Amino acid sequence: MTDVTAFEAGVKPRSHIVYILTENPVSIVAIAGFAVIVFAAIFGPLVAPYDPLATNASVSLQPPSWAHWFGTDQLGRDVFSRVLAAARLDLMISVAAVGLSFVIGAAIGSAAGYFGGWTDRITGRVVDTIMAFPLFVLAMGIVAALGNTVENIIYATAIINVPFYARVARAEAAIRRNAGFVQAAKLSGNSDIRILATQIFPNALPPMAVQASLNMGWAILNAAGLSFIGLGVRPPTPEWGIMVAEGANFIISGEWWLAIFPGMALMLTVFTFNLLGDALRDIVDPRQRT
């Protein structure tokens, strides 16, 4: 079954991880990129050369220079400082959203797989209904209905991601519901909830983690897309999506640095998370490589 990975095939876990990392140098790049992003998210506002909100009319719309690496915007704010400061908010939104959908998806997915029957049918119907929408459009509708705030961006992104986790958790739980160790736990008098938490869920964790890291980049794109169309984050808060939206007005007059730099930051962040997800999948489930 899927439990048999390289770990059990006699390869030591550490050497397997080292092999994956050295065999594909792209993974090293991804980890380095990840370190930079986390650093920016934690220390960004501290190391930024200027206050990301400070306006200065005398230096408005300046192209990139030594004083302003990424140039300045229409209010004379330093684009580099704003791109750096935005990392925290963008990451916070997507980590919170992915975390939420991970927890909800794990709960309903493993319950559906373990209990089967009506639990399975009802949760399956709910998941299918979410998937019957174009997901970004559903997120727009949810934010419109709940109200236009950052928290609701998080909830909307979480809801549209739940199906992916629920399906993985369901599949992992369903193949183990009658496994020997589950029956042994049942016979020793454990409650269903306890079995789900201590026997079923830990086994579903590795594929769920892979799903989360593959999903992370997409969550960031969704959240940034929602703020690009004017939902959630409000100016002057620095956020990549909204910075691209504001910069878009200046692109046709040639002030490219307003939109291009935050867009590049967004793109590289998503790229890093996607590479990281691929690397993690190679470590957890080598046969899934494409």
Place this chain on the structure above:
Amino acid sequence: MKPFARLRMVLGRIGQALPALFGVIVVTFILTRALPGDPAVYFAGPAADEASIQQIREALGLDRPLYEQFVYYLGDLASGDLGVSISTGQPVLEELARRLPASLELTLGALLLSLAVAIPMGVLAATNPGRPIDHICRVIATAGVSLPTFFTGIALVFVFYYLLGWSPAPIGRLDFAYLSPPPITGFYTVDALLDGDPETAVAAAGQLLLPMITLALFTLAPIARMTRGAMLQALGSDFIRTAKAAGLSQRVILIRYAFRNAMLPVITTLGMVFSFTLGANVLVEKVFAWPGIGSFAVDALVVSDYAAVQGFVLTMAMLFVLLNLLIDITYTLIDPRIEAND
């Protein structure tokens, strides 16, 4: 027997689409009722007083129990009543219907373009595994899913409009210098050609090209990746070995045996790709001032025009359910295994 087996399967797929459609309607109903505060206040508009809000509440049936409201909602939908847009004062259905062709032209154009590029790319990568073309395909696939559509669009506008001057200004479907062609299909390029006006057709195609490429770049990656995987699997299967042993030509093996079987999983993935495309469509329309239903919904969102947004969500979801149905039917029609089973 053969045609009946297929017909029965097609009817079965249509039956399966009904619960999805019902689920979509339930969710949009919940979203309409979940408006922050009192929905009647929103639907009445900002200038409404207490009396007119009460009137709206009764008109919308908001004072009735929820199940009764749902029945009314179904009745409204059946008669095509999606409410009135407060930003334009027109019925939402009319607004959406007028803008839908623009969105469809963009979405379908982009999908055709990305299929035309991605499928050959995936096949090439699968027939040359480990060679440079395979690596290029993989890099493009990973980079492609990392692209924020709205950013790609803006970058393309900068390069092809501002720097090179090859592309017209991103101001919608047609430059002001041209009159829109008489509506037949609603697709400007097609209509202009039908009207015998190649100049307008070229102008419309010029406007369409950049947003189409933006959207296609985004959908390229999953299709190429899936084609490659499916082709590799098909090429490694027993029936290909048998075909080779039987001395069939490389061409016949590749096209008739491997490709036809590899297309099945690719068609299934198309459903997911559609979901992404319809979502990304909203962003691309915003970037290129494309007058489709996506940019209509974005404008409506900004001014809290909820009836318009809900109508848009419902339209998109129905479109998606129907597209998935179409994919399933296509799948049933081309699956060679059905014939073999009869």
